Amino acid sequence: MSQHADAIAARAPKGPPVRTQRLTLGRVFTHACLIFALLIFVFPFYWMVSSSLKPLEDIYIVPVPLWPPRPSFSNYLEIVGLIPSDEIDFRGGVSLVRTFLNSTLIAVINTAGNVFLASLAGYAFAKLRFKGRNALFLSMLATMMIPNSVGLVPNYLIMAWLKWINTWYPLIIPGLATPFAVFWMRQYMTTVPDEMIEAARIDGCGPFSTYLRVVAPVVLPGMAALAIFSFMGHWNAFMGPLIYLNKPELYTLPLFLAVLNSFISGRPTPLHLIFTASFVSILPILLVFLFAQRYFIAGLTAGSLK
Amino acid sequence: MATAVSQASSPIRRTRMSRTALFENVAGYLFISPWIIGFLAFEFGPLIAAGYLGLTRYDILTPPNFVGLANYDKMFTRDPLFWKSLWVTAIYSLSTVFLGVILGVALAVLLNQKVRGMSLYRTIYYLPAVVSGVAVAYMWIWVFTPEAGIVNYALSLIGITGPNWLFSTTWTLPAFVAMSLWAVGGGMVLYLAGLQGVPTQLYEAASLDGAGRWAAFWNVTLPMISPVIFFNFIIGIIGSFQVFTNSFVITNGGPANSTLFFVLYLYRHAFENFKMGYAAALGMILFIVIMTLTIISFRLSNRLVFYEGRVT
Numbered sequence: 106m107s108q109h110a111d112a113i114a115a116r117a118p119k120g121p122p123v124r125t126q127r128l129t130l131g132r133v134f135t136h137a138c139l140i141f142a143l144l145i146f147v148f149p150f151y152w153m154v155s156s157s158l159k160p161l162e163d164i165y166i167v168p169v170p171l172w173p174p175r176p177s178f179s180n181y182l183e184i185v186g187l188i189p190s191d192e193i194d195f196r197g198g199v200s201l202v203r204t205f206l207n208s209t210l211i212a213v214i215n216t217a218g219n220v221f222l223a224s225l226a227g228y229a230f231a232k233l234r235f236k237g238r239n240a241l242f243l244s245m246l247a248t249m250m251i252p253n254s255v256g257l258v259p260n261y262l263i264m265a266w267l268k269w270i271n272t273w274y275p276l277i278i279p280g281l282a283t284p285f286a287v288f289w290m291r292q293y294m295t296t297v298p299d300e301m302i303e304a305a306r307i308d309g310c311g312p313f314s315t316y317l318r319v320v321a322p323v324v325l326p327g328m329a330a331l332a333i334f335s336f337m338g339h340w341n342a343f344m345g346p347l348i349y350l351n352k353p354e355l356y357t358l359p360l361f362l363a364v365l366n367s368f369i370s371g372r373p374t375p376l377h378l379i380f381t382a383s384f385v386s387i388l389p390i391l392l393v394f395l396f397a398q399r400y401f402i403a404g405l406t407a408g409s410l411k
Numbered sequence: 412m413a414t415a416v417s418q419a420s421s422p423i424r425r426t427r428m429s430r431t432a433l434f435e436n437v438a439g440y441l442f443i444s445p446w447i448i449g450f451l452a453f454e455f456g457p458l459i460a461a462g463y464l465g466l467t468r469y470d471i472l473t474p475p476n477f478v479g480l481a482n483y484d485k486m487f488t489r490d491p492l493f494w495k496s497l498w499v500t501a502i503y504s505l506s507t508v509f510l511g512v513i514l515g516v517a518l519a520v521l522l523n524q525k526v527r528g529m530s531l532y533r534t535i536y537y538l539p540a541v542v543s544g545v546a547v548a549y550m551w552i553w554v555f556t557p558e559a560g561i562v563n564y565a566l567s568l569i570g571i572t573g574p575n576w577l578f579s580t581t582w583t584l585p586a587f588v589a590m591s592l593w594a595v596g597g598g599m600v601l602y603l604a605g606l607q608g609v610p611t612q613l614y615e616a617a618s619l620d621g622a623g624r625w626a627a628f629w630n631v632t633l634p635m636i637s638p639v640i641f642f643n644f645i646i647g648i649i650g651s652f653q654v655f656t657n658s659f660v661i662t663n664g665g666p667a668n669s670t671l672f673f674v675l676y677l678y679r680h681a682f683e684n685f686k687m688g689y690a691a692a693l694g695m696i697l698f699i700v701i702m703t704l705t706i707i708s709f710r711l712s713n714r715l716v717f718y719e720g721r722v723t
Contacts, residue, residue: 256457
């Protein structure tokens with residue numbers, strides 16, 4: 106890919122000095138824009154981190170000092186309950202640690218299930234012959250456009266009818282084998298050569314063992330990208346937990362954050378603790394992204410250009 | 412997309428007898444059954460149910476009461492907040508999608524100029540797109556705080572007294588648009604990949620024809636990445652019409668309903684007022700609006716989007 110970029114850049118006009126100078130000015134301009142944009146993208150994160158290292162009084166210092174004057178990790182210790190706090194009153198067993206674990210569990214179960222079921226369905230759509238396959242696939246594509254919020258009310262009623270309110274099922278089950286995930290995996294599956302599948306068949310593999318032994322290893326990058334999407338989606342999800350959960354011990358991290366104010370008795374609003382909890386909640390996503398971004402960006406671009 | 416399906420449907424030659432074929436049929440349906448069940452139970456079923464519930468009055472405690480088109484009649488003639496929320500959402504959606512495309516393409520073009528450290532820039536520009544939700548909403552409250560907020564501090568450096576962003580009926584919606592533009596890196600990554608896929612010969616041909624940089628961008632780059640732009644446009648419209656978390660956490664629709672987004676309005680009817688019938692009807696309107704916009708976009712795309720006969 107970068108060959109194209111290099112080639113384009115290499116064709117930059119070499120000519121009279123006037124042009125070179127203009128080009129240099131252009132370069133300066135480009136870098137100025139890029140660095141300006143960089144600051145805008147990074148600063149809110151930086152601010153969140155630096156506020157989480159400040160005691161409450163220092164948060165209100167104007168203009169905001171670039172570096173916390175008295176940095177300390179005590180906010181972190183306080184929010185996870187390691188040092189006693191007279192500001193937080195965690196009622197009903199709700200705590201940052203508990204909701205963090207809840208969110209992790211929900212996101213991991215859903216991600217694993219979604220990747221497995223969606224890749225199986227994607228494999229069927231790409232490589233198995235069955236009646237009505239193309240019609241079903243096209244109808245799935247059409248349904249990808251249906252906005253989720255349309256079914257909000259009926260979905261709630263279905264979950265209530267199933268007695269799933271105040272359980273994690275409504276957050277996990279509908280997120281398995283979503284149309285987007287199936288479509289995504291199907292696109293990857295089509296790149297697997299038919300000869301490989303044929304060879305596995307001749308060796309006596311049935312459809313499932315062909316999937317498991319031959320196809321799945323080849324589409325692992327696609328699965329990785331889907332796993333990251335899936336995890337992020339569930340980690341950040343807010344409306345589902347808001348609607349379906351009202352027992353504090355079941356809360357997810359975003360829901361905990363949203364009600365944090367009501368668990369805090371201190372006045373004024375302890376922004377330092379809110380910032381700390383917020384940063385803790387985005388940290389896993391940042392780490393997942395930074396470590397897996399190779400798969401992520403490659404997968405993302407492959408998916409959109411297909 | 413139809414061609415993709417027919418290309419892929421040519422695979423395994425049928426060598427063995429129909430028992431294998433039968434087995435494969437069973438396996439195929441078995442493998443896609445999770446999607447089919449999920450689709451019927453949590454998508455298609457609810458859509459049909461929403462259509463019916465929209466014609467009823469339903470408070471959960473007593474059974475639904477069929478009222479015909481009364482909900483829609485009320486919505487269109489006696490519910491100013493319905494129009495307000497539709498208007499707020501439409502303004503927000505169009506602003507974020509159009510500005511998002513322009514900014515995203517601009518950043519991608521800048522990054523595509525063989526810049527040193529390109530992949531680092533790309534990573535950092537993309538970061539805001541992976542975080543969202545309540546934590547980020549809290550961050551925005553503080554960023555837009557009038558006295559201690561960073562936005563007004565930056566404005567004060569160039570001699571501007573910034574407004575009270577989140578408490579002003581004029582400035583809340585622009586602030587929300589700015590929040591969404593912070594995540595513009597998501598689209599940018601896709602445009603960048605599109606730019607890197609534009610064949611060099613096209614630029615050579617353009618420069619032989621005497622095209623300058625601007626003309627080359629307008630006549631070569633833009634048409635070549637127009638499918639990616641279109642993809643982002645559709646995804647953006649569908650997504651931005653359904654925003655909820657930021658308005659719920661940051662302003663709860665205020666001040667004076669200036670950030671009463673459509674889904675927030677729907678949520679209030681369903682889960683605060685328990686008017687399930689009315690909320691379902693609102694959902695149907697959302698469905699129709701998004702479908703209409705999608706269809707219009709696809710129609711326009713025939714004229715505006717350039718699809719090269721290429722294999723990717």
